[in-house]
Amino acid sequence: MRHFGKTLSASLALVTMAGAALAQDDVLYVAGPGGSIEQALRDTVFPAFTEETGLRVEYVAGNSTDTLAKLQAQAGNQQIDVAMIDDGPMAQAVALGFCRDLDLGDIKDDIYDIALFPDGKSVAYGLxxxxxxxxxxxxxxxxxxxxxxxxxxxxxxxxxxxxxxxxxxxxxxxxxxxxxxxxxxxxxxxxxxxxxxxxxxxxxxxxxxxxxxxxxxxxxxxxxxxxxxxxxxxxxxxxxxxxxxxxxxxxxxxVIGTGICPVAGGAEKPEALTFIDRILEPEMQVAIAKTSGLAPVNRKAELAPEFQVGMPYGEEQINQLVTVDxxxxxxxxxxxxxxxxxxxxx
Missing domain, CATH: 3.40.190.10 (Periplasmic binding protein-like II)
Incomplete structure (x- = not known):
């Protein structure tokens, strides 16, 4: 009976672990800013992403410093799939090996050069x-x-x-x-x-x-x-x-580029790249810009004049921005x- 009890306990533990792993497989964990950006993502990006991939998005809101600290705490066993961090802390995240290679495919041609971070592992989704x-x-x-x-x-x-x-x-x-x-x-x-x-x-x-x-x-x-x-x-x-x-x-x-990268050292789900692609699409760029005031990085994102005020919108204003090292x-x-x-x- 004692041996049977141990076997049953071990079996239940395996089932629990398998269930937890399966649950994680059904979720994309995204860490990013709260406030208006989070609301824009919940209203536009999340529903379209879930419909396309079947994955639910679990969003962890926090400022860039908070998210970088989470990545450091989880080093070697990352729970976050996608990190959304401002360009300064993003450069730190890349240097520490927390971001993996990012292939943007054809959409890269539509992105302003200033938004394409030189590391090849992250990109700005807003400016x-x-x-x-x-x-x-x-x-x-x-x-x-x-x-x-x-x-x-x-x-x-x-x-x-x-x-x-x-x-x-x-x-x-x-x-x-x-x-x-x-x-x-x-x-x-x-x-x-x-x-x-x-x-x-x-x-x-x-x-x-x-x-x-x-x-x-x-x-x-x-x-x-x-x-x-x-x-x-x-x-x-x-x-x-x-x-x-x-x-x-x-x-x-x-320029301050609000960046995004697929996280290395965890599950490295391919859907992380899909999520980033969706954020960079013109429709999503417009929605984020209207809600948050971040300027689109996609040239094909067209904003009505009343939504352009107060942001570096379009080629002429983008060209007024300078980068730092x-x-x-x-x-x-x-x-x-x-x-x-x-x-x-x-």
Whole structure:
């Protein structure tokens, strides 16, 4: 009887494991951002994908840092099939071996070159640009011209009215790099960026603010009238009726590509590639753009004029965007963060 009991227990365990494995086979696990992007995916991409493949999508919402941390925690036994991460953390994910080769097939010809990440393992499914948002009404009342350059951030008239995200935020690090380039530096020569921030920009800064909610509050309350932010964030603020205007500086707006990759080291389901293909199709690109404010990466995605506002839409605006060397930035970022805290936000 004792032997029979052990055999029965072992059999039940095998059945349970087999059932769990079968359940996992019927699910595609996707980790990506919450909010408007998640809603767009649930409304458009998920139903079409499930109808085509028979797989249910299990979505794990979180910011890019959260998703990268999950990939690191699951290294060697990945539970996530598809990861959706901003381009900076995506470069880290690729470098750590968390993404596998991505063959886009014919649809690749329809994707803007700036969205095709050079690693060959990930691609941007949406674009936004980093630039300057300002209170158009306040500027008019003061008789100020609209800002046109990152050089304007050094203007003393902005003292106590300027907000910039800190260096541990994507917008913050992009601004440091772009300011360094403006003053003759680069990702490998960041000194001009630090010097300009420390001596000329930081004295004007009201707050180094990472939170979108707090940034919105500072602008809406009038405490801040100009800030560094993303095109989609500025559009969302303007959509509330606030007189927010957004410009790409003449140095070029640094592109932020919201990336996606098939995860390596797990089940490596072929349907992961199907999911990515569906997200890149024109119809899905339009739906995501309307809901989230992310600009389409597919040239064939056509948006009505009212949905184009506040995003880098079309060839002309896409060409205003510039890329940065994320692998170099990621290699130096911890060192830069420590220095930023010590020298700029002191």
């Amino acid at each position: 936004l640009g980093s630039g300057i948002v300002y209170n158009e009404e306040y500027f008019a009342d003061q008789g100020w011209d609209a800002p046109t350059s990152l050089e304007d951030l050094t203007d003393e008239k902005y003292a106590g009215k300027l907000v910039i995200p800190p260096l541990n935020n994507t917008y913050g690090v992009l601004t440091l790099v772009q300011v360094a380039k403006m003053r003759g530096g680069s990702e490998t020569d960041i000194e001009p960026g630090f010097a300009t921030f420390t001596d000329e920009i930081a004295p004007n800064v009201l707050a180094f603010e990472p939170s979108p909610g707090k940034m919105t509050e500072l602008l809406q309350s009038g405490q801040a009238v100009v800030a560094i932010w993303g095109s989609s964030r500025a559009k969302a603020l303007a959509d509330t009726g606030f007189p927010a205007a957004f410009v790409y500086p003449k140095e070029g707006g640094a 994320w692998p170099t930035i990621n290699e130096k970022r911890a060192e830069w963060n420590a220095r930023w805290t010590r020298e700029v936000e002191r």
